[in-house]
Amino acid sequence: MFSGSVVGSANALVGGWGNMGAGVTYVLMPLIFDGLRSAGLSDHASWRVSMVIPAGICFVIGLACLLFSDDCPQGDWSKRKQHQIEEIHYAENEKTVEVHDANKADKTKTIKDDNESIISEKSPKVHSPPRPTIGMFFRALKNPNVIILMFMYACSFGVELAVDNVIGYFFHDHFALSQTRASMIGALFGLMNIFSRATGGFLSDYAYQKRGIKGRLIIHFIIIFLNGVFLVAFRFSLTNLRDAVIILIIFSFFTQVN
Structure with a gap:
């Protein structure tokens, strides 16, 4: 869909703004919960009722995709x-x-x-892919490039998913913060996607223009190395809240740039 010179920037910008939803969720859901509780609902009922909001948003977006988007560049998939x-x-x-x-x-x-x-x-040529089989899956696993890519992705998007899942509870438990305040701090991790992932795409495309695919690999190595460094640094920043938040933001940047 995108040319090789801009594919990194385009995919990173779209993917980053999509993943920013994790940060938005950390901001909105506690506020919705607090609002429902203030309206008289119990804690037991408030968090359940609050789930109606994201469910409704997902339904509307899914309906919009069904009605207004193309199945593929050639139009309807069946035609x-x-x-x-x-x-x-x-x-x-x-x-x-x-x-x-x-x-x-x-x-x-x-x-x-x-x-x-x-x-x-x-009307570009449509090549029907072969029907996937379990044998094809295991053959792909024998390819060293596939194994390396799996670990690279686990160290970037996998880490992001894991942190998004627990960061609010971690601050709530470790620093004895209120649920709302802990969620607001946790939201910083996801909200960094507003520019961090796009930055990674721009850096990758710039390196590609200068050094080709080797340039992309060099940039990726530097970023994933710093990602590991600041993950370790986060462990040693937990003595006070200020340092933990600062290192969390830097760690978030390198996780998502990756």
Whole structure:
């Protein structure tokens, strides 16, 4: 979908803003919970009723995707081959005027080439992937590149998911903060996605322009190394709340830039 020179930035920006929802959730859900409790509901009922809000948002977004988005670049998934066949028939029916003048022949050929180029862009070839089997899965696991990529992803997005899941409770338990205050601090980890992941994409694309794929790998190594450094540093920053929050923000940046 995106060219090689900008694919890192494009994917990182979209993915980062999507993952920012974790931070927004940490901000909104405690406020909704507190509001329901203030309205007279018990704690037991408040957190259950508050789940209706994200469920409703998910329903609306899912409905919007169903009604307004395309299945794939060729349109409806079930009709993609039909559209391709129609474009091919259109190309075959294009008439080329026979001429004897060299200049006119060049113009005719140019027009025909342009038409073929436009048709090719409108209906790229659709290659049906082979049906996945358990054997294909195990063959992929034998590839060292796949194993390395699995660990790299676990050290980036895997760490992010794990931290998002427990960070609010951790601050609530370790520093004896209120649920709302602990969640607000925990939200910082997810809200860093507003620019951190996009920064990683921009750095990766810049390195690619300078050094090719090797540049991307160098940037990735530096970031994942610093991610580990600040994860260890976070462990030693827990003596006071201020240091813990500062290191959490830096650690969050390198986790999501990765």
